[in-house]
Amino acid sequence: xxxxxxAVGASLRDERGKSMNIPPVPVVVQAQAQPQAQAQPSxxxxxxxxxxxxxxxxxxxxxxxxxxLEKTTVTTRWACARxxxxxxxxxxxxxxxxxxCHGQGCTMEVFAxxxxxxxxxYVSDRNEKFNKYMCRAxxxxxxxxxxxxxxxxxxxxxxxxMPCPVEPAxxxxxxxxxxxxxxxxxxxxxxxxxxxEDKKKxxxxxxxxxxxxxxxxxxxxxxxxxxxxxxxxxxxxxLRMLTCVGQAGERYVPPNQARITDNSPAKGGDNRGKGLGAxxxxxxxxxxxxxxxxxxxxxxxTTQFGATMACDGAKHAGANCSITHVLATxxxxxxxxxxxxxxxxxxxxxxxxxxxxxxxxxxxxxVFMTVMDGPATSAQALKxxxxxxxxMLMMRSALWGWNLVLQDIGRKFRQNVVVPINRIILHITNxxxxxxxxxxxxxxxxLLDPLDTRLPVEIxxxxxxxxxxxxxxxxxxxxxxxxxxxxxxxxxxVVRGRHTKLGLEHVHKPDWWRMVxxxxxxxxxxxxxxxxxxxxxxxxxxxPLMYDQAVANLQQPLTANGxxxxxxxxxxxx
Numbered sequence: 001x002x003x004x005x006x007a008v009g010a011s012l013r014d015e016r017g018k019s020m021n022i023p024p025v026p027v028v029v030q031a032q033a034q035p036q037a038q039a040q041p042s043x044x045x046x047x048x049x050x051x052x053x054x055x056x057x058x059x060x061x062x063x064x065x066x067x068x069l070e071k072t073t074v075t076t077r078w079a080c081a082r083x084x085x086x087x088x089x090x091x092x093x094x095x096x097x098x099x100x101c102h103g104q105g106c107t108m109e110v111f112a113x114x115x116x117x118x119x120x121x122y123v124s125d126r127n128e129k130f131n132k133y134m135c136r137a138x139x140x141x142x143x144x145x146x147x148x149x150x151x152x153x154x155x156x157x158x159x160x161x162m163p164c165p166v167e168p169a170x171x172x173x174x175x176x177x178x179x180x181x182x183x184x185x186x187x188x189x190x191x192x193x194x195x196x197e198d199k200k201k202x203x204x205x206x207x208x209x210x211x212x213x214x215x216x217x218x219x220x221x222x223x224x225x226x227x228x229x230x231x232x233x234x235x236x237x238x239l240r241m242l243t244c245v246g247q248a249g250e251r252y253v254p255p256n257q258a259r260i261t262d263n264s265p266a267k268g269g270d271n272r273g274k275g276l277g278a279x280x281x282x283x284x285x286x287x288x289x290x291x292x293x294x295x296x297x298x299x300x301x302t303t304q305f306g307a308t309m310a311c312d313g314a315k316h317a318g319a320n321c322s323i324t325h326v327l328a329t330x331x332x333x334x335x336x337x338x339x340x341x342x343x344x345x346x347x348x349x350x351x352x353x354x355x356x357x358x359x360x361x362x363x364x365x366x367v368f369m370t371v372m373d374g375p376a377t378s379a380q381a382l383k384x385x386x387x388x389x390x391x392m393l394m395m396r397s398a399l400w401g402w403n404l405v406l407q408d409i410g411r412k413f414r415q416n417v418v419v420p421i422n423r424i425i426l427h428i429t430n431x432x433x434x435x436x437x438x439x440x441x442x443x444x445x446x447l448l449d450p451l452d453t454r455l456p457v458e459i460x461x462x463x464x465x466x467x468x469x470x471x472x473x474x475x476x477x478x479x480x481x482x483x484x485x486x487x488x489x490x491x492x493x494v495v496r497g498r499h500t501k502l503g504l505e506h507v508h509k510p511d512w513w514r515m516v517x518x519x520x521x522x523x524x525x526x527x528x529x530x531x532x533x534x535x536x537x538x539x540x541x542x543x544p545l546m547y548d549q550a551v552a553n554l555q556q557p558l559t560a561n562g563x564x565x566x567x568x569x570x571x572x573x574x
Contacts, residue, residue, distance in 0.1 A: 070112040074122065078139035079106035091140040091162075110134075116175050117149040137166040147183050150176050259283050298329040302366035305330040309362075309370045311355050311378075313346070321346065325358035327367070336361055348380035355381065356388050369393040413519040420506055421465045421516070422458050428475070437480050443471045459523060466520050469513065476507055
């Protein structure tokens with residue numbers, strides 16, 4: 001009465017590909033009620049419905065997996081051969097004359113769409129992690145998951161896929177916008193991007209700091225190992241060199257000694273060595289040509305602004321010397337001439353004629369002042385030069401004026417301040433025990449810092465000595481110094497006598513420190529006049545300010561050769 005029975009075979013496999021060993025299940029088929037034209041359902045779908053009670057999750061995943069692996073054939077122009085892109089950043093376009101389809105579109109096998117987002121792409125390959133897609137709008141090929149489809153079609157940048165050049169239609173946005181919101185809340189794209197940028201910035205900052213530290217160490221070692229004066233660290237030429245090296249990049253190779261000393265001119269082509277078969281000039285030759293060009297521009301600027309001619313001499317070993325003439329212009333200093341002469345030839349007449357030749361070389365109407373060093377011979381030469389060029393100013397250098405101040409109105413400072421301080425400093429640095437104690441005392445130690453000045457070192461160290469006043473006073477009352485003296489009781493009197501001779505008793509006298517402060521005040525007045533390396537025009541006329549400063553700090557007038565000096569007397573005395 002029940003009708004015929006059929007059995008469905010157990011050929012289903014689970015998600016891992018293993019057989020599920022499902023026994024045959026009898027199914028009642030009503031032959032009379034079932035039309036002959038109705039299609040029979042798939043045995044797999046029937047079996048899944050029976051096993052899951054109409055919707056088992058495991059069975060549904062199995063069915064979806066089978067559906068994902070279904071393939072179909074499509075015809076599209078994006079399957080044709082592509083042209084090689086030139087400058088375009090977008091995807092390559094199909095060739096205009098495809099030999100296979102003649103512009104009608106080639107066929108390709110693709111996987112069926114398994115998600116709503118895949119309706120807008122062709123799925124050319126599937127695997128467990130990433131799929132390979134081809135955009136139906138622009139033909140761009142990329143790999144990833146559903147999130148990259150959404151980012152591509154909605155033209156969102158910064159997510160590992162190039163934005164689609166085709167503007168999405170409203171139906172595309174209606175499907176993908178909800179997916180974009182879901183993905184954004186799930187993956188937190190904005191915070192992830194910000195964290196990635198911050199992490200990359202921190203890594204870049206650490207790398208940049210490490211490279212900066214290495215560069216600083218390399219520059220410092222160049223100064224240490226090559227004996228370069230520390231004052232050259234701020235020289236414009238060094239800063240210009242380092243800037244150009246940085247702009248040249250990490251592949252830059254500096255020239256060797258042969259290239260730096262190469263003075264050969266250009267061969268063939270123009271004067272710069274340009275042209276077919278030309279040999280460029282050497283670095284030294286090129287540098288000299290550029291320097292001459294800069295000198296011409298600087299000299300031309302003197303027509304509008306004027307210039308100062310500075311003349312200075314240098315003694316060599318033996319009986320020879322040289323006189324250098326430099327023109328200080330609005331655009332910088334220009335070398336004019338160098339004269340070699342014997343010391344016996346340095347008469348006022350010789351120096352005046354030599355300076356006049358240098359002035360005429362740059363045209364006398366461009367020079368408004370000539371400055372020479374301060375000896376008596378230079379003073380006489382300036383008088384002779386004044387007769388040759390009546391409209392030109394003549395001046396002795398400010399550094400010589402400073403030496404005059406020290407020898408004349410500063411004689412009291414030299415005897416009572418400069419000499420004792422220099423003796424004390426030498427005693428500290430040359431005595432191992434005293435120096436070790438000096439280094440252990442906390443406080444400023446400007447005495448150990450190098451000096452960068454044109455003024456004499458024995459003068460400038462007075463400022464450092466005053467800055468370390470507390471350290472100096474603590475040094476001679478330090479317990480370790482007293483213990484060292486106690487251990488040498490037999491020579492205690494000798495050591496004390498030596499300290500007295502050095503002038504160490506001044507350290508505990510307030511009046512002596514007041515004189516040191518007055519000396520430093522006068523030095524500080526002189527430093528802006530003669531201590532600056534970029535000073536173009538010496539300011540000798542400011543020397544009376546040094547006198548007034550010294551009188552104000554000492555609270556008594558200064559004397560020279562037993563006579564009291566005033567500002568007018570200082571001016572009249574030159």
